[in-house]
Amino acid sequence: MARNGYFRLDMRPDGVYLSIIPEEDGGKTVSIKEVTEYLQSNKLTGYDLKTLNAATMDKSGSAEVRVSDPVSFFVNETMALELSADQMKLYARFYPNSEGGTRLKLESILNDLHYKKVRYGIQEDVIKQFLTERAYCTDYMIAIGTPPRAGKDASIEYFFKTKVDMKPKTNEDGSVDFHDLDIVSAVEKGQLLARLTPADPGDMGTDVFGNKVNPPKVNVLKLQYGKNISISEDLTEIYSEVTGHAMLTGDRVFVSDVYEVAADVDNSTGDIDYPGSVHVQGNVKSGFSVKATGDVVIDGVVEGATVVAGGQIVVRQGIHGMGKGVLSAESNVLCKFIENAAVKSASGYVTSDTIIHSNVEAHTEVRVSGRKGNITGGSVRAGQLIEANYLGTEMGANTELEVGSDPVALKKHAELVKEEKHLAEEIEKIKPILASFTKQLQSGIQLEGKKKLYVTTLATQLKTLQKRYQEVAEELRALQAYVTQTGRSKIIVHRTAYPGVTIKIGNASTTLKSKRDYCCYMSDGADVRTEVL
Numbered sequence: 001m002a003r004n005g006y007f008r009l010d011m012r013p014d015g016v017y018l019s020i021i022p023e024e025d026g027g028k029t030v031s032i033k034e035v036t037e038y039l040q041s042n043k044l045t046g047y048d049l050k051t052l053n054a055a056t057m058d059k060s061g062s063a064e065v066r067v068s069d070p071v072s073f074f075v076n077e078t079m080a081l082e083l084s085a086d087q088m089k090l091y092a093r094f095y096p097n098s099e100g101g102t103r104l105k106l107e108s109i110l111n112d113l114h115y116k117k118v119r120y121g122i123q124e125d126v127i128k129q130f131l132t133e134r135a136y137c138t139d140y141m142i143a144i145g146t147p148p149r150a151g152k153d154a155s156i157e158y159f160f161k162t163k164v165d166m167k168p169k170t171n172e173d174g175s176v177d178f179h180d181l182d183i184v185s186a187v188e189k190g191q192l193l194a195r196l197t198p199a200d201p202g203d204m205g206t207d208v209f210g211n212k213v214n215p216p217k218v219n220v221l222k223l224q225y226g227k228n229i230s231i232s233e234d235l236t237e238i239y240s241e242v243t244g245h246a247m248l249t250g251d252r253v254f255v256s257d258v259y260e261v262a263a264d265v266d267n268s269t270g271d272i273d274y275p276g277s278v279h280v281q282g283n284v285k286s287g288f289s290v291k292a293t294g295d296v297v298i299d300g301v302v303e304g305a306t307v308v309a310g311g312q313i314v315v316r317q318g319i320h321g322m323g324k325g326v327l328s329a330e331s332n333v334l335c336k337f338i339e340n341a342a343v344k345s346a347s348g349y350v351t352s353d354t355i356i357h358s359n360v361e362a363h364t365e366v367r368v369s370g371r372k373g374n375i376t377g378g379s380v381r382a383g384q385l386i387e388a389n390y391l392g393t394e395m396g397a398n399t400e401l402e403v404g405s406d407p408v409a410l411k412k413h414a415e416l417v418k419e420e421k422h423l424a425e426e427i428e429k430i431k432p433i434l435a436s437f438t439k440q441l442q443s444g445i446q447l448e449g450k451k452k453l454y455v456t457t458l459a460t461q462l463k464t465l466q467k468r469y470q471e472v473a474e475e476l477r478a479l480q481a482y483v484t485q486t487g488r489s490k491i492i493v494h495r496t497a498y499p500g501v502t503i504k505i506g507n508a509s510t511t512l513k514s515k516r517d518y519c520c521y522m523s524d525g526a527d528v529r530t531e532v533l
Contacts, residue, residue: 002025002026003027005027006095006138008096009044010098011071017064018035020055022059036052046066046068074099074101076102076103077094077095079104079112086147092130093140110122110127120206120207123142151201151202154197176351176352176369193229193246194225195236197236199218199219226254228240228244242257244256257277259279261281271290272289276294277296278290280297283317284300284301289306289307292309295309298316301320304320304323306328311329312332315327315336316336318335318337319335319337328343328344330346332350341359343359364382365386366380374389375390381403382402383403385490388492392501393498397498403490403504403505434458437451491505493521505528
């Protein structure tokens with residue numbers, strides 16, 4: 001059995017001597033640092049360090065060093081304690097008594113622990129083990145706390161399509177398949193929409209002093225939902241009460257039943273304004289409008305009409321805007337072709353086979369593909385990417401493209417930075433005031449009347465400010481990621497860009513003087529850089 005080396009003091013008439021007992025069977029060698037600290041604690045300093053160090057390395061079993069002149073006291077058997085950083089483990093190391101000194105007993109060790117306020121997890125069997133074997137300079141774990149049990153964050157599983165940025169399928173020739181989009185999340189009455197797995201808060205722990213230790217905080221969630229949805233008795237599942245369309249906006253689930261228009265939107269229907277999704281099986285005639293809080297799907301053509309959606313807009317046959325047509329979606333716009341119209345996606349992308357003399361804006365991307373894949377005339381703007389086969393025409397049609405500029409996002413970013421700074425200043429003003437009152441309470445001073453009300457109001461105000469500060473910080477992180485991404489915006493041309501096309505990327509701008517094939521335009525500081533694909 002391995003046994004650590006240790007040392008013992010011997011009080012003699014001519015001085016105090018220290019004997020080194022070497023380790024056995026792979027135990028640890030006596031540490032010179034431990035020896036010197038022990039001698040210093042007993043005020044024994046009359047030794048030569050070099051000689052003492054040599055003695056600790058001696059394996060013969062007879063190393064002995066004079067460490068002091070004669071003294072008038074004996075050294076008792078002692079216990080040194082070392083506490084882990086988390087206060088969950090208490091180790092003891094024991095040192096032998098000199099001849100004439102007393103030895104430790106179970107009662108004296110327990111009394112010493114009690115004096116040092118060790119109240120929990122004392123390992124009496126380990127202490128008794130030491131008292132039986134007397135292994136010195138050896139760690140004994142004589143108290144063990146109970147660490148807190150970590151819990152688990154709550155989670156929500158959704159049972160419908162939650163991604164609003166799904167791209168449509170493409171045909172072999174690269175054109176968008178407007179007949180098989182599969183991007184609307186249809187749900188049936190009674191369908192399970194989401195299931196919550198509640199947070200497991202974990203269990204409290206206890207350190208060796210008896211203090212309670214909190215487990216790590218967990219993220220607590222609850223199911224959030226709008227109308228047409230019911231929730232189970234245990235609040236862990238939600239179900240659709242109607243057959244319709246499900247959407248996830250932020251953390252909230254919405255279900256809208258879809259309004260079906262069996263033919264054209266014209267004189268026979270009038271304008272449509274519906275709190276849900278709308279499916280038009282025919283065309284939307286000039287002068288009419290379709291407005292919906294959800295998605296709008298149109299199987300035919302949009303003429304000089306207005307279509308507004310709180311979700312996506314899908315126009316399977318395209319828009320002949322005649323200078324009056326408008327498509328405005330909070331999410332994505334998918335349109336077979338766009339001609340003489342204004343199209344806007346507030347938070348998503350725009351995709352089409354061709355764009356002719358139109359003004360198109362997208363939060364993220366504008367992709368024009370298919371047999372033609374051309375952008376001819378008008379202006380096209382996107383936050384991150386514009387991609388097409390052809391830009392402009394050989395006749396030099398005035399065509400303007402711009403990426404990497406999102407004034408709304410930049411303005412919001414600046415406002416949040418300003419608000420975050422203001423909140424931090426207000427929080428720092430309140431903290432020292434509350435700390436001062438807390439100190440008074442801890443010293444036994446009671447607060448009464450207006451002072452007590454003032455402290456309560458301040459504490460509530462601080463909590464509100466800190467909650468808002470966290471919300472602003474999280475929103476800033478998300479917005480910063482988007483602003484950073486727009487700085488890497490580009491325009492990709494898979495075939496030809498013709499002269500007369502104006503390219504704007506952020507603050508940089510250039511107008512093409514000659515034809516360019518298979519190229520990519522990116523920002524290069526104050527200039528526009530061109531790379532060959």
